[in-house]
Amino acid sequence: MGVKQLTLRFWFKEVTRRGVSPLADIVPPEIEEYASAHSVAESDVCRLIREETYRTQDSPQMVVGPLEAAFLKVMALTVRAKRVLEIGTFTGYSALAMAEALPDDGSVLTCEIDPESAAFARRYWDKSPHGKKITVRVGPALETLRMLTGPFDVIFIDADKAHYVNYYRRAKDLVAPTGVILIDNVLWSGRVLNAHAPDPSTQAIQELNRIVAADTSVTAALLPLRDGVFVIKPKAR
Numbered sequence: 138m139g140v141k142q143l144t145l146r147f148w149f150k151e152v153t154r155r156g157v158s159p160l161a162d163i164v165p166p167e168i169e170e171y172a173s174a175h176s177v178a179e180s181d182v183c184r185l186i187r188e189e190t191y192r193t194q195d196s197p198q199m200v201v202g203p204l205e206a207a208f209l210k211v212m213a214l215t216v217r218a219k220r221v222l223e224i225g226t227f228t229g230y231s232a233l234a235m236a237e238a239l240p241d242d243g244s245v246l247t248c249e250i251d252p253e254s255a256a257f258a259r260r261y262w263d264k265s266p267h268g269k270k271i272t273v274r275v276g277p278a279l280e281t282l283r284m285l286t287g288p289f290d291v292i293f294i295d296a297d298k299a300h301y302v303n304y305y306r307r308a309k310d311l312v313a314p315t316g317v318i319l320i321d322n323v324l325w326s327g328r329v330l331n332a333h334a335p336d337p338s339t340q341a342i343q344e345l346n347r348i349v350a351a352d353t354s355v356t357a358a359l360l361p362l363r364d365g366v367f368v369i370k371p372k373a374r
């Protein structure tokens with residue numbers, strides 16, 4: 138076993154021993170807090186969503202959290218987004234954060250397979266003046282995507298790692314030439330470093346990362362923000 142793999146194995150043991158999610162540990166928590174404190178703050182309704190998600194849901198760390206939400210907002214503002222597509226609603230946190238960055242006639246279309254998550258999200262969106270910009274489509278995202286027409290200015294992929302490559306390919310058809318594709322969890326708590334990863338999700342993310350890196354039709358940066366975010370701009374055709 139090489140030095141890198143030994144280091145990785147030690148790191149997983151260490152985070153497991155401390156009983157914390159590896160997700161929280163790619164970036165040291167105090168750095169993440171400092172960065173959040175110096176970024177645009179989450180709205181009151183986003184905070185309420187995050188708090189109830191942590192009180193009531195089994196995997197609350199799935200919400201992107203304040204720092205990545207700030208990043209999503211800045212991206213939406215940078216490309217002057219009017220139409221946003223999200224894959225993976227969960228409790229509605231990131232959809233609302235992006236909606237808050239859109240003009241009054243902007244829209245977020247978000248895909249979620251679980252009707253209970255969609256209902257949770259709607260309950261909170263109704264408390265925000267930006268909630269009216271959001272529509273959720275309940276069902277398998279691949280089916281929903283097949284029926285959509287672009288262009289979308291921001292496409293945020295954050296669900297169902299096994300199909301990441303399929304989502305990426307469809308996102309390229311749907312994204313505006315001036316838009317951006319953002320893909321979450323592309324470092325997968327560091328598991329992408331394991332060349333012999335046994336689980337299908339890690340393998341799917343590794344495959345996506347290879348495909349994006351080799352794709353000459355886009356300009357991309359893989360950022361170590363939270364659990365890793367790919368920022369992907371189509372090149373002018």
Ligand SMILES: C[S@@+](CC[C@H](N)C(=O)[O-])C[C@H]1O[C@@H](n2cnc3c(N)ncnc32)[C@H](O)[C@@H]1O
Binds near residue numbers: 232277279296
């Ligand atoms: C990581 S969570 C999304 C978190 C959300 N973007 C946020 O930050 O607030 C992923 C969500 O995708 C949903 N999901 C999983 N597979 C799906 C599929 N095939 N189609 C649509 N949604 C799916 C899950 O039910 C889960 O709620």
